Amino acid sequence: MTIAGGIILIMLGAILTWAVEFDLAGLDINVIGVVLMIGGLAGLLFGLYRMHVTRRVIQQPIPEDPHARRTTTVYEERRRIDEPPL
Template identity: 40%
Template sequence: MGLGGCIILIAAGAILTFATDWEMEGINLDLTGVILMIVGLIGLAVFGSVARRRRVMMPHSTQVIDVHGQHRRDGYDDGL
């Protein structure tokens, strides 16, 4: 689940918990909203830890070693 999905879960849970006064038989909408908000927060935490782990810094420059010796300036090699 991405960042957008987590935010949508939190928003939907908050709407169900705080902005509605519906009564459904067999379903507690307040508890359902709280569960959605908790799942969204857990998703945000997991997304943040995975995104932090992906930020591995690689060196920007690499050293090139010429194993064939000198090349001519016109682009052609002498022996190959």
């Protein structure tokens, strides 16, 4: 679920909980709205967790010219900590 999907579920659940005055036999619209809000919150938190990127900058000397003071900068990005390095 994406972040936008989680926000949409939260909004839909809030509308069903607080703005709808409709009754169906055997269904409680308020409870359905609360369930949608909780599901949307869980999806939003999961989407934010998946978006977390770990960045590490490694500077290495250039091996061709040992007397030069230049360095090579390597950027490594991983989506999760448990993923192997690229």
